[in-house]
Amino acid sequence: MKYLIVGLGNIGDEYANTRHNIGFIILDALAKSFDVKFTLERHAFQSEAKFKGRTLIMIKPTTYMNLSGKALKYWMQKENIPIENVLIVVDDIALPTGALRLKSKGHDGGHNGLIHIIETLNSIEFPRFRIGIGNDFAKGFQVNYVLGKWTKEEESIFIERIDIAVEMIKSFTAIGIDRTMNLFNNK
Numbered sequence: 202m203k204y205l206i207v208g209l210g211n212i213g214d215e216y217a218n219t220r221h222n223i224g225f226i227i228l229d230a231l232a233k234s235f236d237v238k239f240t241l242e243r244h245a246f247q248s249e250a251k252f253k254g255r256t257l258i259m260i261k262p263t264t265y266m267n268l269s270g271k272a273l274k275y276w277m278q279k280e281n282i283p284i285e286n287v288l289i290v291v292d293d294i295a296l297p298t299g300a301l302r303l304k305s306k307g308h309d310g311g312h313n314g315l316i317h318i319i320e321t322l323n324s325i326e327f328p329r330f331r332i333g334i335g336n337d338f339a340k341g342f343q344v345n346y347v348l349g350k351w352t353k354e355e356e357s358i359f360i361e362r363i364d365i366a367v368e369m370i371k372s373f374t375a376i377g378i379d380r381t382m383n384l385f386n387n388k
Contacts, residue, residue, distance in 0.1 A: 203256045204374045205282045206231065207273055208290045209314040212246075212263050220334040221347040223359075224290040225261045227332065230363045231370055232259055243279075244272035253375045258282070269314040270321025284322065288373055289329040290366075291315060292347065296333025299358040301366055303330050303373065303382045328378050330369065332362075 208228030216222050228248075232239060235250035235257075245260035258280050262272035277287060295310055296302060306326045309315035319325055335355075338346035351359065365385070372381040 202254070203258060203280055203282050203286060205273075205276055205280060205287045206257055206259045206290065206370060206374075207269070207276075207287065208259070208261050209266060209269050209292070210261060211265050212261075216348070218350055219348050220351065220355075221266065221292055223292045223332045223334060226359075227290050227330075227363065227366045227370070228259050228261055231257075231367050234367050234371075244275050247276070252371060255374050257374060266314045268317055270317040270319075273318055274321050284324065284327050287327050288370065289315070289318060289327065290370070291329055291331055292334045293331040294334055294336040294343070294347065296331055296335075298333055298335035298337075298355055299362045300333030301330070301362060301369060302333070302386055303328065303369060303378060305378050305382075328373070330366070330373075332366065 206228065208224030210216065210222035210225035232248045237248045237250050239246040239248045239261065244264055245262045248259045250257045258276060260272060260276050262269050264271045291312060291314060293310065293312070305328055307329065308325055309319055334347065369381060369385050372384060
């Protein structure tokens with residue numbers, strides 16, 4: 202059984218360690234837990250690992266956030282992975298900093314990466330893993346906030362949460378989204 206784990210973010214040094222790139226950060230930690238590395242492939246940095254009899258295809262799209270659906274669709278087709286075995290790892294300003302939430306489906310919440318994925322798949326019926334980045338910004342400064350670097354306080358919160366996020370992704374592939382949501386959401 203194959204799973205496609207997609208961490209959303211933007212490529213380039215100017216985006217490294219920004220709130221919007223938490224998907225990339227989580228996927229780097231997931232790959233490290235399996236002792237595998239990413240290589241540049243078509244539309245994404247890609248890595249692969251085995252876990253409990255399953256194959257995890259991990260991608261960090263190189264299409265930039267606003268065209269994330271392009272990389273997702275390519276890898277779903279290339280690896281013949283059904284939508285229910287896809288997990289999108291995404292930042293979310295609607296959740297407090299460090300909150301971790303799995304959802305089996307949902308709308309875009311104004312997130313450009315999710316907007317493009319929904320348009321590309323013509324569906325809201327796909328699992329997503331929302332990572333709370335908070336919303337401590339003045340009106341009109343959302344872009345500056347999400348593309349901004351972590352504060353020391355935020356960093357300390359996320360360092361503790363990254364290992365839990367990795368365990369949640371592994372759990373999703375091993376026991377499914379419903380049981381994983383029951384185990385981890387709201388904890």
